């Protein structure tokens with residue numbers, strides 16, 4: 001089943017997008033920040049390219065995907081249409097080192113650097129890709145991301161790898177923690193990163209349910225899915 005965007009009675013995509021855009025503007029005002037400094041990435045995982053096209057028509061240029069095969073297929077499908085509209089794909093999911101190089105072919109940015117094997121696999125002398133080191137804010141090592149004490153070590157590894165431009169840190173707020181408190185920890189981690197890499201000032205944080213709190217704690221890249229796209233066709 002495609003997204004519920006076209007179902008009778010469903011709020012149209014344009015209205016959901018407008019509602020989120022105004023929520024972002026409100027949160028930016030509350031934080032005393034310029035909304036121009038905030039990039040909204042619409043997460044289209046599990047949705048067909050037709051939804052990406054509708055969002056492009058509504059002015060969206062940044063898309064997030066969390067599975068390599070799906071992202072690669074969607075990017076190829078879009079490229080095949082030969083449209084002259086710039087689009088940026090952001091890879092936000094866990095990455096396998098053997099697939100890492102392939103992500104470079106379509107992605108503008110990778111938000112989920114967390115393991116030496118993935119960082120090393122992304123090394124390149126020809127091209128730069130924007131990247132974020134993902135923090136794991138939970139105690140579960142099975143979750144994506146670097147444990148807080150390891151941040152400096154992983155950042156050094158990224159800085160020592162040709163072809164990666166470190167933008168900053170990325171995180172997902174744990175379900176069992178107040179998001180404001182979680183994003184405060186991300187802000188602190190960001191300061192630690194900046195002491196090693198002064199240019200790496202960006203923070204990728206904030207999803208459908210917690211983007212206000214993320215903006216209040218300095219997020220510069222929001223990754224918003226269901227609040228804009230409606231429910232995902234097959235979970236996730």
Ligand SMILES: *Cc1c(COP(=O)(O)O)cnc(C)c1O
Pocket residue numbers: 043045066092093172207208209223224225226227236
């Ligand atoms: C799916 C996903 C999102 C978006 O989640 P929503 O709650 O639908 O906004 C953001 N970040 C990551 C890493 C995701 O996997």
